[in-house]
Amino acid sequence: MPKKASNKMAGMPILDFAVDTLKELKGVNIKSSVHDQIGKYRTFVERTKGQKPDNSAVVEKILETFFGKEAGFQKFLKDGGSKPAVSAAPSTAGPSATEP
Numbered sequence: 001m002p003k004k005a006s007n008k009m010a011g012m013p014i015l016d017f018a019v020d021t022l023k024e025l026k027g028v029n030i031k032s033s034v035h036d037q038i039g040k041y042r043t044f045v046e047r048t049k050g051q052k053p054d055n056s057a058v059v060e061k062i063l064e065t066f067f068g069k070e071a072g073f074q075k076f077l078k079d080g081g082s083k084p085a086v087s088a089a090p091s092t093a094g095p096s097a098t099e100p
Contacts, residue, residue: 038055038058038059039055041058041062042054042055042058045058
């Protein structure tokens with residue numbers, strides 16, 4: 001009985017070594033306390049793993065981890081990003097311009 005054809009071409013590597021392009025995130029400001037935590041995390045990684053990540057690598061990995069664990073966001077992506085999650089909680093933005 002012949003084997004089922006896989007999605008990958010036979011004899012090709014399974015691993016993908018394509019490099020994701022970098023994009024600068026301009027206009028992003030963070031609180032100084034968060035900035036300090038990034039520096040402390042870099043020190044933590046250096047002391048525990050012997051690696052020396054730069055600030056960009058730390059922030060990138062934190063965001064990747066957060067996005068990967070955010071169940072609501074993962075569902076949003078699975079749904080194609082077409083159905084925004086709407087909260088039933090009332091807005092805390094204050095009264096609208098149409099209210100008396």
